[in-house]
Amino acid sequence: MEGLAGVASGDARVLMSEDHDRRAAEMRLVRAAQQGDLLAFERLYRDNERKVFGLCFRLSSDPALAEELTQEVFVRAWRKLSSFRGESAFSSWLYPLTLNVARSERRSRGRRDARIVATEDPERLERTPRTPAPEAGFDLEKAIAALPKGARAVFVLHDVEGRTHEEIAALLTIAPGTSKAQLFRARRLLREALVS
Amino acid sequence: MTCHELDERLDDWVDGALAGAEAQAVESHLAGCASCRERERQLRQLLAHAAALPRSLAPPRDLWPGIAERIERGSAWSALWTSWHPLALAAAVVLGLAALLWNDVGPTAVRTVAMPSASPSLRPVADTAVADPVLAAAAREYEAAATALLQALQRRRGVLPPEDLARVEANLEVIDRALEEVRQALVKDPASPELNRMLVATHRKKVDVLRRVVRLSTAL
Numbered sequence: 001m002e003g004l005a006g007v008a009s010g011d012a013r014v015l016m017s018e019d020h021d022r023r024a025a026e027m028r029l030v031r032a033a034q035q036g037d038l039l040a041f042e043r044l045y046r047d048n049e050r051k052v053f054g055l056c057f058r059l060s061s062d063p064a065l066a067e068e069l070t071q072e073v074f075v076r077a078w079r080k081l082s083s084f085r086g087e088s089a090f091s092s093w094l095y096p097l098t099l100n101v102a103r104s105e106r107r108s109r110g111r112r113d114a115r116i117v118a119t120e121d122p123e124r125l126e127r128t129p130r131t132p133a134p135e136a137g138f139d140l141e142k143a144i145a146a147l148p149k150g151a152r153a154v155f156v157l158h159d160v161e162g163r164t165h166e167e168i169a170a171l172l173t174i175a176p177g178t179s180k181a182q183l184f185r186a187r188r189l190l191r192e193a194l195v196s
Numbered sequence: 197m198t199c200h201e202l203d204e205r206l207d208d209w210v211d212g213a214l215a216g217a218e219a220q221a222v223e224s225h226l227a228g229c230a231s232c233r234e235r236e237r238q239l240r241q242l243l244a245h246a247a248a249l250p251r252s253l254a255p256p257r258d259l260w261p262g263i264a265e266r267i268e269r270g271s272a273w274s275a276l277w278t279s280w281h282p283l284a285l286a287a288a289v290v291l292g293l294a295a296l297l298w299n300d301v302g303p304t305a306v307r308t309v310a311m312p313s314a315s316p317s318l319r320p321v322a323d324t325a326v327a328d329p330v331l332a333a334a335a336r337e338y339e340a341a342a343t344a345l346l347q348a349l350q351r352r353r354g355v356l357p358p359e360d361l362a363r364v365e366a367n368l369e370v371i372d373r374a375l376e377e378v379r380q381a382l383v384k385d386p387a388s389p390e391l392n393r394m395l396v397a398t399h400r401k402k403v404d405v406l407r408r409v410v411r412l413s414t415a416l
Contacts (some may be wrong), residue, residue, distance in 0.1 A: 038264060038267065038268075041267075042260055042264070045260055045263065046260075048256055049254075049255060049259065049260075050252035050253060050255075051252050053252075053254070053255045053259075054250065054251050054252045054253035054255050055251075057253055058249075063256060066255075067255055067256070067259055070255060070259055071259050071262050071263050071266070074259075074263045075263055075266045075267060075270070077264075078267050079270070079298060107198070107328060140242070140245045140246065140249065141249070144246075159243055159246040159247065160246050160247070160249050160251065161251060162247070183207070184207045187207060187239065187242065187243075190242055191235075191238055191239060191337065192371070194238070194242060
């Protein structure tokens with residue numbers, strides 16, 4: 001048992017060391033980007049685009065709008081980069097920024113609608129991102145998309161992203177009780193949708 | 197516990213948020229009620245599916261080129277604003293100096309400054325009375341250049357981001373007010389070398405700013 005514990009302890013040390021190295025590399029990229037290095041910022045983008053796009057897609061339920069929101073998140077991140085001090089992972093710093101951008105969805109939607117007229121490739125706007133296979137919850141994706149906006153946001157944050165009601169309340173500037181009520185409403189609607 | 201009461205506690209139950217007597221009551225009801233057990237099963241299945249959804253999704257296309265383009269465009273405007281901002285401040289200083297000079301040579305009564313019309317200031321200012329013929333010619337040339345550049349800028353309005361256009365217009369308004377103040381001071385004291393130089397310098401700044409804005413908007 002001591003041998004196993006020793007191995008486990010060694011593995012933990014390796015994992016912690018890897019995490020430390022990853023954070024250090026990330027911070028080097030952030031510092032370079034803070035000095036105006038766009039290539040470094042592109043690396044940060046590449047490391048985080050899927051998480052940001054995934055959240056934007058689930059919150060907006062619109063692939064084209066999710067693309068626009070994702071771009072807006074990283075443009076704003078570039079502008080605010082000087083405020084990032086490395087106290088958390090870059091992805092954690094991006095999280096509330098992503099939610100703020102997604103909450104201004106209505107304004108963004110207006111700009112997107114204006115651009116749809118001008119696009120040379122309207123079919124692109126109809127393409128969906130690489131969603132999970134149907135057996136992994138395709139119908140659930142559609143049911144989530146049909147939820148009311150507030151209930152959808154709380155369901156995504158709590159049951160998909162694994163955030164607590166306290167965290168959601170802080171991120172969405174709502175009361176924890178409101179978060180709970182919205183979650184239960186979302187679950188009830190989803191259960192009804194999946195049964196019918 | 198009734199089925200309705202259980203339904204109200206089901207979410208807390210599956211989230212593990214119930215304890216003590218409440219948890220026991222739910223457990224006891226579920227043990228004897230098949231329909232509530234089925235609701236519980238459906239909810240747990242739903243939550244398992246939700247938790248299994250991938251948090252990361254790949255965008256259908258590369259979004260970076262659009263991001264880089266916006267960042268670079270923003271940096272260009274930011275650089276212009278940084279270099280231009282002192283000009284606006286300088287114009288404000290000119291405006292203040294002109295007011296001081298006006299007070300030295302003119303009436304001491306409080307007077308109002310004619311503000312530009314409601315439409316933004318993408319328009320030429322009126323000609324001025326400059327005594328020095330050389331400076332007067334320079335002022336006319338600058339005004340002609342400013343007029344041509346304003347017309348070019350008007351044609352490019354559609355490509356300028358609204359917030360940048362608003363900033364351009366607001367600052368042109370500051371410069372135009374400075375020009376107007378100097379012109380009014382010159383009416384009272386046309387021979388003042390300070391006012392003459394100030395007028396031409398302000399014209400030059402306006403032309404310089406307009407030229408850079410037009411060049412930048414053409415690149416968009």
